[in-house]
Amino acid sequence: MILATLDLLRTAGLTGAALNDIVAASGAPKGSLYHFFPGGKDQLVTAALGEAERVVGDGFRAVFSRTGPLSQKVNELFGAAASRLAASGFTRGCPVGAVTLDLEGGSERLQAVCRDIFRAWCGIIESGLDGVPLTKRGRVAQLILATLEGGLILSRARADKAPLLETGALLAETLDLAYGTNQRTKVTRASSVRPRPKGPR
Amino acid sequence: MILATLDLLRTAGLTGAALNDIVAASGAPKGSLYHFFPGGKDQLVTAALGEAERVVGDGFRAVFSRTGPLSQKVNELFGAAASRLAASGFTRGCPVGAVTLDLEGGSERLQAVCRDIFRAWCGIIESGLDGVPLTKRGRVAQLILATLEGGLILSRARADKAPLLETGALLAETLDLAYGTNQRTKVTRASSVRPRPKGPR
Secondary structure (H helix, E strand, C coil), X not given: CHHHHHHHHHHHHHHHCXXXXXXXXXXXXXXXXXXXXXCCHHHHHHHHHHHHHHHHHHHHHHHHCCCCCHHHHHHHHHHHHHHHHHHCCCCCCCHHHHHHCCCCCCCHHHHHHHHHHHHHHHHHHHCCCCCCCHHHHHHHHHHHHHHHHHHHXXXXXXXXXXXXXXXXXXXXXXXXXXXXXXXXXXHHHHHHHCCCXXXXX | CHHHHHHHHHHHHHHHCCHHHHHHHHCCCHHXXXXXXXXXXXXXXXXXXXXXXXXXXXXXXXXXXXXXXXXXXXXXXXXXXXXXXXXXXXXXXXXXXXXXXXXXXXXXXXXXXXXXXXXXXXXXHHCCCCCXXXXXXXXXXXXXXXXXXXXXXXXXXXXXXXXXXXHHHHHHHXXXXXXXXXXXXXXHHHHHHCCCCCCCC
């Protein structure tokens, strides 16, 4: 039932994930919905978004916990998102973004859920930003996440991986040019510390 | 009726903009909906998105048709978006982004509408990117638009202007560092185009 909810959120957003459709898609009897989720749709959506946080967060961690050039990580992140979106026929994007844009007044609890998930994802990205000045890492992570969410929108509207791949590549290149993060951090450090011998000894 | 639709799309997305709510919000009799929009909801949503394209596009044009440093334009764009979002109590974002994330299978026509609006907005931004290498302008415009759409999501989830303002400022700064666009274009062009006199004649 949680996975059916998640799938509908990714496809059609918060209002599009109607309880009747969720029950039908899950194949479970309607009574079990209220048995397991006495809090109704809000509780079910919260559980589905929690599942998304875990799965997507694991993907972010796999990319950003490795050592390597920042541009490579950013390109990998956007490449993976583009492949997932294409595999769904460009019909399934980020459920947290989709829910956020459907929040009407009175959904403060779901809004807080979305806010906390975005914060957690930012934290995962931030921890893998070696080479970026420490004081900038939080905001660079936020920029990467914002661009990814927006890239998912543009790619879905065009039914084409290109916007995600192009924004990812350009963001990677721009961050490299801005912060000189295009070299492997270790190598850069070693070569800049070691003094060059001048002529033969 | 078009404006009522637009308002509901911005608040609650495509599925959230139910025909009954649109009729109620517009104050018009239900019969007039089918009289003026025989194509039903798709036609009404298309008209509302067309209105958004025009209004938002005018805002983009006001920012990007001026001469001035790129970073100033980017900061203005994100600042204006943050102010509008805050003025709505963080409940009304970009209707085109919201519709795109709610598109279920079978909405190819609305998808094409969203795609074309994003393309038009990219064109407006692109035409104001003096200082950015010509071959990169299209992709820089796409990056700016993607980051804006994603920033709107993060700001709405946090009910805070900060994500929009911070991603805008960092994107502006990063583009400046990458392309050296932090100088007034006019000055840069004049000095690079005019041949320097080499010594006295």
